[in-house]
Amino acid sequence: MLWVKSLHIVFVASWFAGLFYLPRIYVNLAMVPPESVAERERLILMARKLLRFTTLLAVPALAFGLWLWLGYGIGRGPASSGNGWMHAKLAVVVLVIGYHHACGRVLATFVAQRNIRSHRWYRFFNEVPVLLLLAAVVLVVVKPF
Secondary structure, three states, X not given: OHHHHHHHHHHHHHHHHHHHHHHHHHHHHHHOOOOOHHHHHHHHHHHHHHHHHHHHHHHHXXXXXXXXXXXXXXXXXXXXXXXXXXXHHHHHHXXXXXXXXXXXXXXXXXXXXXXXXXXXXXXHHOOHHHHHHHHHHHHHHHOOO
């Protein structure tokens, strides 16, 4: 079980590293002047590659997490029996998957040249994975309920 847990932690950390950096690329893309075609294309290429790599990291992170939950029974059972933290963590995982999907949608708007948001908006968007990771770690380590 410790091997599975270790691999889960490594892949989650790697997945989040991508989710931390990808929106930074969006901040830069939102600041590119319309005449800077080469800069825009370079940033879109970087974002595409990072999104693809980050998606590849998410798959084993989720698989190892499911293995821990379903295979080893970590956090299984009703919330009333002290497993409420896992129910909340699973909700956070769903939010992270949604954020990851949203990153893909944002990239599609940049590729289609339909971005309507400012670099300031993307700076706030960039903070979401920090809050999600904080919530997940607190739930797993502290197990507040």
